[in-house]
């Protein structure tokens with residue numbers, strides 16, 4: 527009977543949507559208590575690929591079917607479907623001022639990064655990533671100061687997604703401060719920010735979410751994420767700029783980074799921008815207030831501890847793009 531519980535899991539009927547192809551089979555239980563159901567009690571209701579109609583969904587709700595079931599082996603397909611639903615649902619209100627709109631875009635971006643991490647990437651996701659990167663850059667082009675409004679605090683499980691969404695705003699903001707005005711280049715930088723940690727999808731959750739220090743073996747797994755990331759998105763049509771940012775964002779100018787210990791001469795300028803944005807976002811994005819540095823503290827840390835390791839120019843432009851308010855020093 528234990529096997530029954532792990533074979534199927536329940537989903538809410540209202541998590542299904544019309545006009546989107548479901549890539550998982552949906553089952554129903556007839557006159558059986560889910561707690562006592564055996565695998566043979568589940569009856570296929572809709573075999574994948576299935577295009578639900580609005581009518582079917584409202585009928586199900588009308589007759590009181592609130593719960594349906596999916597096989598455990600198709601959990602990833604369902605997770606991706608739900609994540610994409612969130613992306614579709616989160617409407618970006620174009621009439622909002624950029625400084626408010628950027629929060630909405632970041633929200634969409636973090637759900638999208640979640641979809642990328644949970645499931646295989648394909649052209650649908652790649653296209654949506656491009657849309658989000660465009661939205662982010664448009665916002666910054668209208669108001670570079672919008673960057674100060676990005677979200678930096680995440681729920682435990684959303685940390686990585688919020689971080690990537692943050693880096694995708696900070697990277698083009700720094701580049702703009704450095705004088706970059708080429709819209710397409712800025713969009714590529716935003717995409718690089720979204721994708722930079724994609725390799726973490728292959729790092730065990732026990733390592734990613736560990737609160738204590740990592741063992742040497744765990745470090746080895748963590749340090750593999752840039753190379754795993756490059757492998758993950760190879761062949762999906764991403765630009766050289768995005769690919770190099772994914773593979774090189776943990777390298778440092780003095781050769782102390784990983785995976786290859788490259789030095790300044792081997793690191794393109796745009797990668798150095800991603801690195802600065804990544805470090806700043808990691809320092810200021812946290813799972814709880816206790817570990818979070820405020821922006822002032824993060825910049826002071828970078829200035830004191832990372833001299834010679836990160837691009838001076840990108841760092842200066844990061845500071846300028848934030849124009850720190852002195853009152854922030856008093857923040858917890």
Ligand SMILES: [Fe+2]
Nearest residue numbers: 722723775776
């Ligand atoms: Fe990383």
Ligand SMILES: [Fe+2]
Nearest residue numbers: 722723804808
């Ligand atoms: Fe990162």
